[in-house]
Amino acid sequence: MRxxxxxxxxxxxxxxxxxxxxxxTTASMGMLAREVGGDAVRVTVLAPSDRDPHMLxxxxxxxxxxxxxxxxxxxxxxxxxxxxxxxxxxxxxxRLLVGxxxxxxxxxxxxxxxSNQAADRALGDVHPAGNPHLHMDPVRMxxxxxALAERLARLQPALGPDARLRAxxxxxxxxxxxxxxxxxxxxxxxxxxxxxxxxxLTNRFSIPVHGYLEPVPGxxxxxxxxQTLTSRLQGKPGVVVRHAYQPAQAAERLxxxxxxxxxxxxxxxxxxxxxxxxxxxLDAWVNGLxxxx
Amino acid sequence: MNKPALLACALLPxxxxxxxxxxxxxLKAEIQAMKTQYESRLAELENRLKxxxxxxxxxxxxxxxxxxxxxxxxxxxxxxxxxxxxxxxxYNDNKKxxxxxxxxxxxxxxxxxDHEGHAHGxxxxxxxxxxxxxxxxxxxxxxxxxxxxxxxxxxxxxxLEEAYFDTRALPAGLKVRGGKFLSGIGYQNxxxxxxxxxxDITLPYRTLxxxxxLMDTGLRLSWLPRTGSYYTLLGMELFQGNEQIFAxxxxxxxxxxxxxxxxxxxxxxxxxxxxxxxxKVAPDLGDDHGLQxxxxxxxxxxxxxxxxxxDENPAAAVHALEGESRLWxxxxxxxxxxxxxxxxxxxxxxxxxxRANKDLAVAYHQSNAGLIxxxxxxxxxxxxxxxxxxxxxxxxxxxRYDVTGLTNRVNRAGSISRMDESDRWTLALTHRxxxxxxxxxxxxxxxxxxxxxxxxxxxxxIQYQHSLGAHGAHGF
Numbered sequence: 099m100r101x102x103x104x105x106x107x108x109x110x111x112x113x114x115x116x117x118x119x120x121x122x123t124t125a126s127m128g129m130l131a132r133e134v135g136g137d138a139v140r141v142t143v144l145a146p147s148d149r150d151p152h153m154l155x156x157x158x159x160x161x162x163x164x165x166x167x168x169x170x171x172x173x174x175x176x177x178x179x180x181x182x183x184x185x186x187x188x189x190x191x192x193r194l195l196v197g198x199x200x201x202x203x204x205x206x207x208x209x210x211x212x213s214n215q216a217a218d219r220a221l222g223d224v225h226p227a228g229n230p231h232l233h234m235d236p237v238r239m240x241x242x243x244x245a246l247a248e249r250l251a252r253l254q255p256a257l258g259p260d261a262r263l264r265a266x267x268x269x270x271x272x273x274x275x276x277x278x279x280x281x282x283x284x285x286x287x288x289x290x291x292x293x294x295x296x297x298x299l300t301n302r303f304s305i306p307v308h309g310y311l312e313p314v315p316g317x318x319x320x321x322x323x324x325q326t327l328t329s330r331l332q333g334k335p336g337v338v339v340r341h342a343y344q345p346a347q348a349a350e351r352l353x354x355x356x357x358x359x360x361x362x363x364x365x366x367x368x369x370x371x372x373x374x375x376x377x378x379x380l381d382a383w384v385n386g387l388x389x390x391x
Numbered sequence: 392m393n394k395p396a397l398l399a400c401a402l403l404p405x406x407x408x409x410x411x412x413x414x415x416x417x418l419k420a421e422i423q424a425m426k427t428q429y430e431s432r433l434a435e436l437e438n439r440l441k442x443x444x445x446x447x448x449x450x451x452x453x454x455x456x457x458x459x460x461x462x463x464x465x466x467x468x469x470x471x472x473x474x475x476x477x478x479x480x481x482y483n484d485n486k487k488x489x490x491x492x493x494x495x496x497x498x499x500x501x502x503x504x505d506h507e508g509h510a511h512g513x514x515x516x517x518x519x520x521x522x523x524x525x526x527x528x529x530x531x532x533x534x535x536x537x538x539x540x541x542x543x544x545x546x547x548x549x550x551l552e553e554a555y556f557d558t559r560a561l562p563a564g565l566k567v568r569g570g571k572f573l574s575g576i577g578y579q580n581x582x583x584x585x586x587x588x589x590x591d592i593t594l595p596y597r598t599l600x601x602x603x604x605l606m607d608t609g610l611r612l613s614w615l616p617r618t619g620s621y622y623t624l625l626g627m628e629l630f631q632g633n634e635q636i637f638a639x640x641x642x643x644x645x646x647x648x649x650x651x652x653x654x655x656x657x658x659x660x661x662x663x664x665x666x667x668x669x670x671k672v673a674p675d676l677g678d679d680h681g682l683q684x685x686x687x688x689x690x691x692x693x694x695x696x697x698x699x700x701x702d703e704n705p706a707a708a709v710h711a712l713e714g715e716s717r718l719w720x721x722x723x724x725x726x727x728x729x730x731x732x733x734x735x736x737x738x739x740x741x742x743x744x745x746r747a748n749k750d751l752a753v754a755y756h757q758s759n760a761g762l763i764x765x766x767x768x769x770x771x772x773x774x775x776x777x778x779x780x781x782x783x784x785x786x787x788x789x790x791r792y793d794v795t796g797l798t799n800r801v802n803r804a805g806s807i808s809r810m811d812e813s814d815r816w817t818l819a820l821t822h823r824x825x826x827x828x829x830x831x832x833x834x835x836x837x838x839x840x841x842x843x844x845x846x847x848x849x850x851x852x853i854q855y856q857h858s859l860g861a862h863g864a865h866g867f
Contacts, residue, residue, distance in 0.1 A: 146730075149728070154728070155728070155867055156866055157673075157726075157867055158681065158867055159622060159674075162620065162675065180826075187536070189615065190613070190614075190615050191564070192559060192562070316826055317825055318732075342730070343730045345731075
């Protein structure tokens with residue numbers, strides 16, 4: 099008898115502490131969920147920070163996480179198209195279906211760059227909805243934070259006031275740092291990126307992009323393309339940026355030919371990042387692109 | 392409610408115009424002034440926000456404008472989603488093109504029962520267009536998703552592969568699928584050919600489940616229970632059991648032998664005649680590793696087959712068997728996801744064991760009444776093990792060993808006759824030019840047992856695959 103009582107007590111105690119189970123796709127979305135949700139959410143990140151979030155597989159462990167989620171926070175704009183819809187569908191969790199409050203897509207909350215481009219795959223793995231790498235723009239992330247606060251409020255009204263407050267604090271923190279980033283990126287020599295995944299940052303801080311190592315998105319760099327880039331950029335200053343998971347060879351060759359430095363920068367902050375770590379991640383990018391490191 | 396956000400947006404243009412000002416001191420002063428200004432306003436707004444929140448009862452607020460619930464990019468742009476997979480091979484072998492035929496007639500318990508003889512795996516030496524897969528999928532309404540897969544052969548003949556609905560809104564991790572679909576048993580059974588790591592189907596699947604794997608018309612209930620960090624999937628399916636090499640009812644006896652014969656096949660039982668159960672378990676091994684175990688069983692409560700071998704031997708008596716069949720299998724999949732780009736360093740290992748048993752009795756015999764009721768018990772098993780490794784960006788090497796007929800016997804009322812096994816080694820080299828196209832080179836060396844003789848068959852393929860339309864999903 100006593101153990102039944104203990105069990106009931108245990109269960110009710112658990113129910114009282116019930117937190118929202120938030121599953122996010124990328125580390126930066128995890129940062130937002132933690133910043134906005136605070137202690138009221140438990141955040142699980144599906145895509146490791148050191149992988150291309152576009153190229154994952156719907157693993158059983160992801161399906162397991164989604165099965166118990168109250169909210170999934172995705173980047174959207176087809177970034178997770180190859181695995182998230184399949185994982186959500188397999189998770190048999192009707193709360194997370196597209197269009198329900200349990201499905202949140204950051205890309206739907208902001209205006210995207212490169213939207214309404216030709217959906218022609220001769221141009222590579224293009225996303226007609228727009229470029230999905232919006233997490234590189236702290237201002238758009240602020241807008242997403244505000245929208246996420248509203249979504250948390252809709253899911254659990256008691257969370258609303260705190261979530262909105264925390265989201266506006268994040269926005270204020272971004273505003274605090276913008277002038278610093280602006281002034282540091284002024285006069286940046288420009289950059290050759292591996293993939294079109296930092297254009298929200300270069301766009302925000304008016305850093306010139308001289309080109310991409312990939313001839314078209316999703317296609318690895320070839321010798322001919324590198325030659326074209328080299329001859330076009332000869333004599334100009336700049337930096338070459340790649341992520342740790344992208345092959346080093348092409349970046350080194352181009353940088354060597356042009357006498358530019360190569361910066362290895364992460365695409366995402368760490369999986370447990372809070373706002374501070376996210377801002378440091380942006381600091382590293384701004385410093386890297388500005389030629390200071 | 393989102394005034395801080397609006398404020399933030401309103402401030403932005405100010406920053407960018409300020410940026411153009413060359414006088415740094417002036418700029419700094421301006422920034423400082425604005426900063427103090429917006430900080431005090433922000434604090435004020437936060438206070439007002441808190442007061443407003445305190446007044447409004449929780450839950451009654453309408454959807455705020457800043458959260459765009461309806462506008463998502465996922466899956467709503469094209470309806471239905473359509474995708475097409477083009478698949479072609481250049482083929483050659485050391486048997487003047489006969490190796491494909493041999494693979495269809497391996498010694499085993501299902502020998503000679505390829506249904507309707509449709510030319511699924513038929514290949515000419517040289518260029519071949521394989522089946523073109525056309526897939527449609529869409530959400531029907533809040534309650535159902537539906538999918539349709541068509542296979543078009545090189546002559547334009549269309550075959551309906553799968554057409555099914557899935558429930559969307561069932562609670563407690565339950566899902567129902569109904570229609571014609573690939574069973575969830577095993578690892579490879581539910582995969583379409585374009586997601587295979589090799590050009591052709593494995594020997595145990597081909598000989599024990601048939602060219603398509605287990606695909607039938609029926610209903611599935613699957614359940615994803617709450618099992619901590621472990622992924623557990625339990626499924627149960629009921630199928631008509633009509634077109635399987637181990638589950639078939641109501642075959643026609645040849646008309647020309649009917650009058651001189653003994654016995655007859657029982658009436659076709661009402662469906663469903665085939666049931667399956669399966670379980671899959673996967674521990675959470677972190678970001679780099681994925682591991683899944685599976686176990687399944689299938690039982691057909693009515694199976695009938697007609698043996699008419701007069702083409703090969705005019706003196707062979709036509710006879711028919713009926714009874715039940717049982718199958719089971721186990722599978723294990725491991726995948727390592729390396730941080731490298733374009734699949735470099737990725738590794739996968741998949742292995743499956745399958746075993747089939749047909750417990751039949753003679754129901755009809757052309758010439759011998761004494762054999763009616765005589766028992767015939769057939770057993771055959773097989774396994775495959777295959778690995779792939781991404782040795783360079785976009786390049787994958789695959790190695791496979793598959794065998795069928797390790798146990799390969801017929802028990803005719805106590806007298807057991809055994810058949811030999813057939814096995815094969817396969818090497819494949821796959822180059823993915825982009826996410827949407829691939830070229831594969833595959834060579835295999837097989838020791839096949841055909842009509843009691845061992846044949847050594849070497850096969851060579853160059854395959855291309857192109858994927859058009861909706862962005863495909865990569866399952867585990």
